Amino acid sequence: MFKLQELENLKQNLTIEEVLELLYTLVVLKKLSAIPHTRINLFNEKSIRFEDLKSQLKEVKNIYDVTEILDGLEKIENVKDDLFIELFNISQNVEIPSIYEAFEYREGLHTSVVSKQIVELSIKLLDEENESPIYVPFKDGLKVSELTTRKVCCEYDDSKKSFVASLLRLWDNKKIDFRLTDSLEKPKFSQENSLEKFDSVIAFPPLSLMKQFDTMGDKFNRFKIHKNVKRLDVAHFEHVISQTKNKAVILMPVGFTFRSGIEEEFRKYLIENNILETMIQLPPNMYSATSIETTLFIINKNKNNKNIQFINLKDEKFLTKIGRKTVLKDINEIVKIYLEKKVESHSRIISYEVIKNNNFNFSIDRYITKNESIPSSFKWIKLENVSIIRKSQTLKDVDDGENVVELSPSDFSFAGYTISGKKIKKININEKQFETYKLKPYDILVSAKGVVGKIGIVGENINYLLASQAIQVIRLEKDNDIKSEAICLYMYLKSDIGQKALMKIVQGTAMPQISTKELKNFNIPKLSVLEKSNVINTFNKEIEKYDEIAKLQNDILKIHANYLK
CATH class of the missing domain: 1.10.150 (DNA polymerase; domain 1)
Structure with a gap:
């Protein structure tokens, strides 16, 4: 060869x-x-x-x-x-x-390429008995044509693809209707002021493309949500919906599932119009040249219920290795789970109400978590009902300011109270801003940017302390026994159960973070008097054990310092 x-x-x-x-x-x-x-x-x-x-x-x-x-x-x-x-x-x-391999090689020299497995899965998620054309806007229509006998109607603004489409029609009698255009700017599967509707649509738009795009002059009235923003993910999605009669499979970056702003508004639109059927979280590295994580959205305009199916393909059940590359083990098994709406460890059926209560956040970890072990006896309350939650802010240094310690997550004590840190700043302590953000005893600290999920509790008899911008500060409002309540909250957030719950509200992959809004809606257990007493005893025992470890570490250091004695 x-x-x-x-x-x-x-x-x-x-x-x-x-x-x-x-x-x-x-x-x-x-x-x-x-x-x-x-x-x-x-x-x-x-x-x-x-x-x-x-x-x-x-x-x-x-x-x-x-x-x-x-x-x-x-x-x-x-x-x-x-x-x-x-x-x-x-x-x-x-x-x-083959022609496909040759021009995929050419494309792979310049850009990330959707893997053949994603294309095959997307085709099989459509109605297999449907022989009508598949509409593929934006790009990769020729790759879809490789794996289906159905006619493919594709748009692309690359004249080289028109060349390849002609080769394929001659070589393999492929049924390809190629239109040289930008699908957003000037869709060509249209007549006058109306777009052609397709039973089946597959879309792999350029992910998180930043570009100015004016929707005001759109004669097809495609854009209900996308207005005057440069990131075009929502615009691409709305275009797909506008040309879908029945079902569409759309690839989106994983950030699209949880980002706020216009994307949150659009996710709400999908749910309230009851056209989102399934979300499939793909494993990383399904693109060449990038490790970006992606999600398949399945749109179904003929749904018969308001539930949403979530499938997590990052589960090891679905993966295997070919050399160093991770690939999907069995695409047909994934399609079967989708069609049969199976509920398993990697698949859930979630109601409209649950998604609404999660602020229309589609992050897969909110709905599918391994080894869930939350006691059924727990009663739950929202964190905002018992506390003030505030993300810390950076205060400016001033020459004549007082010494103030700025805590970072690395300063959190492994067990017990955090009372100091390494970074010293000069701050005007008489300013109102300092009074707003200075830490008080029993404040709970949550690392919420970068390394997320580390937990601290501020101790008594502290000097001036601030938290860095990477920290969310939780201050309990209860009038009596704040100390006990704070210890119980601290121990819950540190526990395996609490950490799993926190990971469900983490947003982002390149720079993970936990927003103030998510923490406000975070549920914490309401404990009985006996349960509180047990937790506080555990807190004290943890400190004792940590003190023993610290003493042993100190003894070891002494041995190292006196190895000849």
Whole structure:
């Protein structure tokens, strides 16, 4: 099998894209020449040049649709005879990769590429018995055509894809209706002021693309939510919905599932209009050239209930290794879970009310958690009902200020109270801002940015303390026995149960964080007097154990310092 990388050594003054176009045009014509009466005699010649190839294409224009191929070749300049002869010989005598593989190789040199497994899964999630065309806007329509016998109607603003589509129609009789356009700016599957509707849509839009896009002049009235923002995820999604008659599968970045602002408003729109059927969290590294995490949204405009299915494919059940690469083990099993709406450790059916109570946050960890072990006897209250929650702010240093310690999560004591830290700032303690943000005894500290989930509790007899911007501060409001309540909250947040619950409200992957809004809605257990007493005893025992560990560590340091004695 010929290796496409070898073309890098042959291309001379041409680009790799141009070399691929020349080679695969020759390959396709070679196949057609075997058909009787095709009038393709190029391969009967002893000597051949690039101009001969173009002349041959012009001769058969009335027989085959080669206009895009000819237009593409006309743009290639300075093709040297020795290079062309080399490519001609390869097309004649060497087994080479398919057209799909070749142009995916070309694309992979410049950008991240949707894996073939994502494409296959997306196709199978549509109604398999439906033989109607699949609409694929934005990109990757040709990749969809590789894995289906259905007609593919695709839009792309890359003329090179029009070239490849023409090759595929000639080579494999693929049913591809390719429209050269930007799907957002000027969709071409339309008539006057109305868009064509498709039973089946698959979309892999460019993820988190930042670009100015004016929706005001849209004659198709596609955009209900997207207004005057540069991130185009919502606009891409709304375009897909506008051309969907029945079902659509759309790939989105995982951040789309939990980001606030316009994305939260759009998630609410999906739920309240009851068109979101299923969310499938994909494992990382399903793209080449990037480890970005993605999610498949399945839109169904003919749902018969208001529930949403969540499937977590990050579960090891679905994954296997091929060399160093992680891949999906069994796509058919995933499709079966989707169709049968199975409820298992990796799959849940969630009601409208639950999602609404979660502020329309679709983060998979809110709804699917491994080894859930929350006691059924617990009664729950919202944290905002018993506390003030505030994200700390940075205060400016001043030359004549007082020494103030700014705590970071690394300063939190492993057990017991946190009373000091390493960073000293000069702060005007008479300013109102300092009074607002200074820490008080029994404040609970939650690391909420970067390294999330570390927990601290501020001790008594402290000097001036502030928290860094990476920390959310929880101050209990109860009039009596704040100390006991604070210890119980601290121990809950540190516990395995509390940590799992906190991880459910973490947002972001590159920079994880916990927002003030999420903490306000966070549920904590309401304990009985006996339960509180047990927790406080555990708190004191933990301090005792930690003191023992600290003493042992100190003894070890002494041994190291006196190894000759």
